[in-house]
Structure formats: C-alpha cells, structure tokens
Amino acid sequence: MTDNVHTGSIPDERPPANTVGPVxxxxxxxxxxxxxxxxxxxxxxxxxxxxxPLLDWLIFSANSFGTPPQVCRQEGGACxxxxxxxxxxxxxxxxxxDEQWRPLITIVIIIALVLASCDRRFWKPWLALVWIAGxxxxxxxxxxxxxxxxxVENTLWGGLPLTLMLSVVGLSVAFPASVLLALGxxxxxxxxxxxxxxxxxxxxxxxxxxxxxxxxxxxxxxLPTGVNFDKLLRAQIAFIMFAAAYMAExxxxxxxxxxxxxxxxxxxxxxxxxxxxxxxxxxxxxAISIPPLVNTFISFFKDTSLVIIIGLYDLLGTxxxxxxxxxxxxxxxxxxxxxGVIYWVFCYSMSKYSQKxxxxxxxxxxx
Amino acid sequence: MASETRDTARxxxxxGVSFSLSDPTVRAVxxxxxxxxxxxxxxxxxxxxxxxxxxxxxxxxxxxxxxxEASFGIGESLIDYHPRDSYGRAFLVGVLNTLKVSIIxxxxxxxxxxxxxxxxxxxxxxxAKLASTYVEIVRNIPPLLQLFFWYALVSESMPPVRxxxxxxxxxxxxxxxxxxxxPSADPVWGTMGFALAIAVIGVIFLRRWAKAxxxxxxxxxxxxxxxxxxxxxxxxxxxxxxxxxxxxDVPKLQGFNFVGGVVLTPEFFAxxxxxxxxxxxxxxxxxxxxxLAVNWGQTEAARxxxxxxxxxxxLVVLPQALRVIxxxxxxxxxxxxxxxSLALAIGYPDLVSIANTxxxxxGQAIEGVAMIMGTYLVISLGIxxxxxxxxxRIALVER
Numbered sequence: 001m002t003d004n005v006h007t008g009s010i011p012d013e014r015p016p017a018n019t020v021g022p023v024x025x026x027x028x029x030x031x032x033x034x035x036x037x038x039x040x041x042x043x044x045x046x047x048x049x050x051x052x053p054l055l056d057w058l059i060f061s062a063n064s065f066g067t068p069p070q071v072c073r074q075e076g077g078a079c080x081x082x083x084x085x086x087x088x089x090x091x092x093x094x095x096x097x098d099e100q101w102r103p104l105i106t107i108v109i110i111i112a113l114v115l116a117s118c119d120r121r122f123w124k125p126w127l128a129l130v131w132i133a134g135x136x137x138x139x140x141x142x143x144x145x146x147x148x149x150x151x152v153e154n155t156l157w158g159g160l161p162l163t164l165m166l167s168v169v170g171l172s173v174a175f176p177a178s179v180l181l182a183l184g185x186x187x188x189x190x191x192x193x194x195x196x197x198x199x200x201x202x203x204x205x206x207x208x209x210x211x212x213x214x215x216x217x218x219x220x221x222x223l224p225t226g227v228n229f230d231k232l233l234r235a236q237i238a239f240i241m242f243a244a245a246y247m248a249e250x251x252x253x254x255x256x257x258x259x260x261x262x263x264x265x266x267x268x269x270x271x272x273x274x275x276x277x278x279x280x281x282x283x284x285x286x287a288i289s290i291p292p293l294v295n296t297f298i299s300f301f302k303d304t305s306l307v308i309i310i311g312l313y314d315l316l317g318t319x320x321x322x323x324x325x326x327x328x329x330x331x332x333x334x335x336x337x338x339x340g341v342i343y344w345v346f347c348y349s350m351s352k353y354s355q356k357x358x359x360x361x362x363x364x365x366x367x
Numbered sequence: 368m369a370s371e372t373r374d375t376a377r378x379x380x381x382x383g384v385s386f387s388l389s390d391p392t393v394r395a396v397x398x399x400x401x402x403x404x405x406x407x408x409x410x411x412x413x414x415x416x417x418x419x420x421x422x423x424x425x426x427x428x429x430x431x432x433x434x435x436e437a438s439f440g441i442g443e444s445l446i447d448y449h450p451r452d453s454y455g456r457a458f459l460v461g462v463l464n465t466l467k468v469s470i471i472x473x474x475x476x477x478x479x480x481x482x483x484x485x486x487x488x489x490x491x492x493x494x495a496k497l498a499s500t501y502v503e504i505v506r507n508i509p510p511l512l513q514l515f516f517w518y519a520l521v522s523e524s525m526p527p528v529r530x531x532x533x534x535x536x537x538x539x540x541x542x543x544x545x546x547x548x549x550p551s552a553d554p555v556w557g558t559m560g561f562a563l564a565i566a567v568i569g570v571i572f573l574r575r576w577a578k579a580x581x582x583x584x585x586x587x588x589x590x591x592x593x594x595x596x597x598x599x600x601x602x603x604x605x606x607x608x609x610x611x612x613x614x615x616d617v618p619k620l621q622g623f624n625f626v627g628g629v630v631l632t633p634e635f636f637a638x639x640x641x642x643x644x645x646x647x648x649x650x651x652x653x654x655x656x657x658x659l660a661v662n663w664g665q666t667e668a669a670r671x672x673x674x675x676x677x678x679x680x681x682l683v684v685l686p687q688a689l690r691v692i693x694x695x696x697x698x699x700x701x702x703x704x705x706x707x708s709l710a711l712a713i714g715y716p717d718l719v720s721i722a723n724t725x726x727x728x729x730g731q732a733i734e735g736v737a738m739i740m741g742t743y744l745v746i747s748l749g750i751x752x753x754x755x756x757x758x759x760r761i762a763l764v765e766r
Binding site: 029030032033036039040043044188189190191192195202205206207208209210213214217218220221222223224225298302303305306308309316320330332333336339340343344347348351 | 395398399402403406413416417419420421423489490491492493494497503504506507508509510511512515516519520523705706708709711712719723726732733735736739740743744747748
C-alpha cells in the first residue's frame with residue numbers, strides 16, 4: 001500500500017508546451033479558431049504592407065533638419081525642416097520674436113498649474129489662490145506693459161499659449177457658473193428650473209460654431225454703442241457659455257447620484273439650502289462628477305481649435321497659416337502630424353488621468 | 368445672499384402680515400421673482416442695445432431678405448439651384464446638404480463604430496489591439512484637424528483635372544473629386560420606386576400575418592427570405608417590364624471640369640470621412656460598453672435552453688445590450704450632426720456655411736445666426752424624439 005505513495009520531492013517539470021510560452025500564446029490569442037487565424041493572417045499582411053512605407057516616410061527616407069523644401073519635394077519622405085523652420089511660428093504665432101520667452105513661460109505655468117491640480121493631495125482651498133496667482137502671472141506675461149515688459153496686444157497672440165489659455169480660462173470661469181446651472185436645473189423652484197433647463201438645452205442643441213458666430217457678429221450689436229470687446233474676449237465668452245452648459249450636465253449627473261437620505265439628513269440638521277449644498281451635497285456630487293468633468297475638459301480642449309473659424313490663430317490656426325506659405329505648400333502631413341501629436345499628448349494624458357481617477361474614487365467608495 | 372436673509376429674517380409676529388423671508392413659500396416666490404427679474408433685465412438691456420445699434424447702423428431687420436436674389440454660387444446641391452435664386456432657396460440647399468452628410472455619416476459611423484467596438488472585444492489579440500489603437504488615436508485629436516488632413520489628402524495628392532486618373536472606364540479621379548457614371552434618366556426608375564413602395568407595404572402585412580399565424584399554429588414562417596425576395600423581386604420585375612434600359616450618363620471632360628455622371632466632391636469626401644472616422648471611435652466605445660453590460664450568464668442560459676447562437680444574439684443578447692447602447696448613441700448622432708457644421712472650414716456648402724455667406728452679404732447677422740440655431744435645434748429635437756421613441760420601445764418593461 002505504501003508502495004504507491006511517492007515520498008520525497010517530485011522534480012520540477014516545465015508545464016506542457018501548449019499552455020505557456022510564445023507558441024501557446026500565439027495559439028490562444030491569434031489562432032484559436034479558423035476564422036481568427038484567417039483574420040490574423042489578413043491583418044498581418046495588411047500591416048506588413050502599410051507599416052514599412054510609413055516608417056520609411058517617417059524616419060528612413062525622411063529629410064533631416066535643414067534640408068531646403070525644394071530638395072524635400074524631389075526626395076520624397078517626410079520633411080522635418082518644416083517643423084524646425086516653422087516651430088516658433090506654430091508654437092507662438094505672431095508674438096514678437098524677441099519676446100517669445102514670455103509665451104513659453106506661460107505654457108510652463110499653465111501646464112504646472114494643471115499638473116498640480118491633478119494631484120489629489122493639493123485639492124485644498126488654497127489651490128484656488130494658486131490658480132488666481134498663476135493666471136495673473138500669465139496675463140502679465142502675455143500682455144506686458146508692466147514690470148518693464150513691453151506691451152503686446154492680444155491680436156498678436158497665437159499658437160499653443162492661445163489654445164491653453166482659451167481652454168484653461170474658459171473652464172475656470174465656466175466651472176462656478178456650471179455649478180449654479182446644475183443646482184438650478186435640480187431646483188424645486190419652477191421659474192429657476194425652467195431658465196436653467198432652457199439655457200442648457202439651447203446651448204447643447206446648437207453647434208459651437210453658431211455660438212462663435214454669435215460672439216463674432218452679434219455681440220457687438222448687443223453692447224451699448226462705444227463699448228467694444230476684442231475678438232479674443234468675444235471668443236472666450238462664447239467658450240464659457242458653451243462649457244458651462246456641458247459641465248452643468250456632468251455635475252447634474254453627480255447631484256442625481258446622491259441618495260435622498262443625504263438631503264433629508266441635511267434638512268434634519270436644520271441646514272438651509274446653501275449650507276446643505278455647500279457642506280453636504282456638492283462635495284460628494286463634485287467628487288462623483290470629476291471623471292465626466294475631465295471628459296468635458298478633453299472635448300473642450302479639442303474644440304478650442306474652432307476659433308480658426310473666426311480668425312484667431314490657435315495651434316491649428318498657426319499650423320494652417322504656416323502651410324499657406326508658398327515655399328512650404330504641400331507639407332501638410334508634417335504640419336498636421338506635428339500638432340496632432342501635441343493635441344494627442346494633452347488629450348490622451350487627460351483621459352488616462354480620468355480613468356485612473358475613476359478607479360481611485362471608486363476605491364474610496366468601497367467599504 | 369442666502370445667509371444674510373437667514374440672519375435678518377425672523378419668524379413673523381402672530382397677527383402681523385405674514386411677509387417674512389423665513390417663510391419657505393415667500394422665499395421661493397422672492398427668489399424666483401429675483402432671478403426672472405435679472406434675466407428679463409439683462410434680456411431687455413441686450414435687446415435695447417441691439418435695436419439701438421441696428422437703427423444707428425440702419426441695418427434692416429426681419430426675414431424679408433430671404434426672397435431677395437442670393438447671387439452666389441453653391442458648389443453642390445441636391446435640388447436645382449442658380450445664383451439668381453433667392454436666399455431662402457440657398458438656405459434650403461444648405462439644410463439639405465447638412466442632412467445629406469449627417470444621414471450618410473450616421474449610417475456609416477454606426478457600421479464602422481459597431482465593427483470596431485466588437486473588434487475591441489475580439490479574442491484575437493491583433494484585432495483587439497488594432498481597434499483600441501484606433502480609438503485612442505482618433506478620439507484624442509481635434510475633429511477639425513482631422514478634417515483638414517483628409518481635405519489636404521484629396522486636394523494635394525490627387526492629380527489635376529487634365530491628368531485625372533481613370534481606373535475603370537467612365538470613372539475619373541482628380542482634385543475635383545470622384546466622377547462615376549450613373550444610369551440615364553428613364554421613366555422606369557419612377558415605376559421601380561413605386562414597385563419598391565408596394566413591396567414595403569407588402570412586407571409589413573406579411574410580417575403581421577406571419578406573426579399571427581405563428582401564434583395560432585406555432586408554425587414559423589421564413590419571413591426574412593420572403594421579405595428580401597419581395598423587396599428585390601418587385602422592383603426587378605418593374606425594371607424588366609420597363610424594357611431594362613442600360614444607357615449610362617458617363618462623365619466627360621468639358622472645359623475645366625467633368626460634366627455628367629455623379630460626383631463625389633473632395634469637400635463632401637473630407638467632411639464625410641472626417642465625421643465618420645471621428646464619431647466611429649466614440650460609437651465603438653458605446654457599443655463595447657453595451658456588450659460588456661450583458662452578463663455572460665445570459666448567453667450560457669440561452670445555450671442551455673438549446674437556442675442556436677444566431678437566435679441567442681438576436682433574441683437574448685442584443686435586446687439587453689441595446690438598452691445600454693441607445694441613449695449614449697443618440698448623443699453621438701447629435702454630435703455628428705452638430706459637427707457637420709465644421710464643413711464651413713473646408714468649404715462644403717452646409718447650412719452654416721451658406722448662412723454665413725448670407726449674413727456677410729446682407730449684414731443681417733441676427734437673422735442668420737437665428738436661422739442656424741433654429742435649424743439645428745429642430746434637427747436635434749427630431750433625432751432626440753425619434754431615439755427616445757425607439758428607446759422606449761426597447762426599454763425594459765418592469766412590473
């Protein structure tokens with residue numbers, strides 16, 4: 001009987017070859033059924049056809065920095081001289097050449113502010129003060145006129161700082177407005193509710209372009225004679241109106257997710273409406289709304305590119321203007337690839353951040 | 368403001384006139400009157416200024432300009448249009464162009480989006496990775512940039528009209544777009560349309576009869592095959608009965624452009640491809656989350672009951688997935704329609720671009736913007752109503 005029992009250690013053996021290792025991986029993930037095998041082969045063939053020419057254009061046959069455009073045209077392949085030649089114009093627009101360190105610092109300040117705001121440890125009331133200080137610094141740097149900086153009027157602004165400023169300023173002003181709108185939409189008072197709903201649905205029902213048109217052609221008519229906003233400010237107002245409506249919907253979602261018991265508890269404590277909202281409901285609702293809010297930020301950041309339609313030169317605008325230079329016509333692939341990557345890096349990191357935040361916040365809700 | 372009123376307000380003395388802000392009803396009325404008052408005041412201020420400005424600059428008001436001669440050309444139009452036509456007709460051309468690109472765009476984006484959404488869940492690693500790469504790249508680049516890219520791709524890479532590519536006889540590809548031959552006008556097309564209408568009505572009645580019969584006798588009727596053969600067969604019979612005309616309207620180079628046939632312009636191509644590629648990435652995510660929302664146990668239960676896989680998908684999985692998919696899908700359709708206004712930037716004559724030309728020519732900015740906004744609100748409302756109706760039809764009926 002004991003003969004059948006194996007004492008002592010069994011030597012380690014490799015698992016069967018068909019369950020681990022590259023061959024098994026291939027079999028499980030690429031060739032598990034006949035149609036998957038067929039699709040794999042088809043797609044591998046397509047990739048084989050597409051990727052080498054793409055890499056060839058991007059890297060191997062690409063003309064190095066400094067090759068003049070005429071040579072690029074003959075040689076084929078990407079012409080990265082376009083990027084090096086036009087880099088400062090695409091990034092900063094027509095901002096005076098010698099002063100371009102100012103928009104550069106602006107970019108750094110805004111990115112630093114946004115990065116700091118991403119860290120949950122910094123979600124304290126003083127963050128608002130840091131933002132006000134940061135945005136003031138940005139204003140001083142861009143306009144100048146004080147502290148020995150020369151004055152630069154905002155018609156000369158352009159490129160990445162303009163894109164960043166339109167979105168960051170737009171969002172920070174639209175945020176409080178959107179909280180009020182969301183509260184208004186959930187209000188018990190019919191008149192306030194109707195006004196909020198009308199505003200939100202009206203703005204969300206029309207394309208952003210029509211709001212930009214309104215800003216560019218109708219705002220001057222709305223204002224008393226003699227008062228005039230410049231084009232940038234009008235576009236900024238249109239963006240704020242637009243962002244407020246979309247963010248209000250994100251926050252409404254958060255408000256709806258708060259259980260009724262929380263409202264009842266606030267009532268039971270004898271808190272009035274603003275105390276209940278400010279101390280109990282909004283902190284919870286905003287935490288829930290953060291992921292959809294970040295998604296609104298992303299789409300809003302992409303939409304700032306529309307200012308090109310009313311003649312402002314944001315990042316996309318400067319790239320398009322650079323392409324209209326006769327010497328550089330036809331290098332649209334390089335231009336759009338370059339700014340496409342910039343937009344992509346911003347949007348992709350925001351979306352990754354939103355996903356991470358969603359996981360973190362959910363962990364917070366778990367008991 | 369609220370805390371102020373709370374501090375100063377005291378409960379009203381018994382017997383006195385009850386007009387205190389601590390009374391919830393009074394407070395509610397007070398706040399509403401206040402907000403409505405502010406809205407009216409701001410509105411009045413804006414309207415007053417506007418009227419003032421309009422009279423000072425002597426800009427006409429009203430929609431009378433719609434009857435005046437537009438005197439600008441439009442690149443492509445679904446109805447006959449001539450620069451001598453009115454602004455009203457030009458605007459109608461714009462609305463139809465917007466609807467054309469939106470409807471075709473919605474259909475194609477749904478197909479592509481569904482394919483990519485399903486592909487992201489594929490057990491094939493290569494397909495799943497490719498699909499997620501597509502979604503991550505396309506979603507995070509501004510649609511306008513993508514439009515510019517597609518437009519540049521056509522207008523910069525295609526040969527000029529004189530050296531048009533001619534891959535198949537009668538088909539020409541150049542900077543001016545893709546020209547394809549179409550069958551020449553013939554009375555038989557009208558008859559075929561009529562036959563198709565009859566077939567559609569026939570199918571509706573057939574379905575009703577088949578359902579009643581199945582409920583009565585339990586016998587299923589091959590409704591799919593029957594409907595399909597009716598829908599194809601009747602127009603085909605009409606075509607053959609009409610003499611089966613084969614004459615083609617082939618595009619020919621005349622002067623500086625092709626004449627005849629049907630053209631797919633670079634502008635239309637760019638706006639369509641741009642919108643479809645962009646929206647499909649979002650639809651893919653909607654579809655993926657919808658499919659993931661259906662518990663795998665549902666599929667297993669269906670299999671345990673001996674239902675075949677096609678029916679499982681059609682009768683068990685899809686009805687549940689659609690409940691999750693339809694509401695966000697509606698938003699994507701609305702977004703696509705609204706994004707079609709980006710057409711302005713590449714010169715496709717949609718309603719925004721035509722209204723923009725109109726308001727630049729007439730100076731009637733308010734009417735122009737109002738017409739753009741009004742039209743989009745009507746379109747949005749239409750899509751919402753339809754999708755809500757559909758959503759209600761498929762929604763879970765709970766006791």
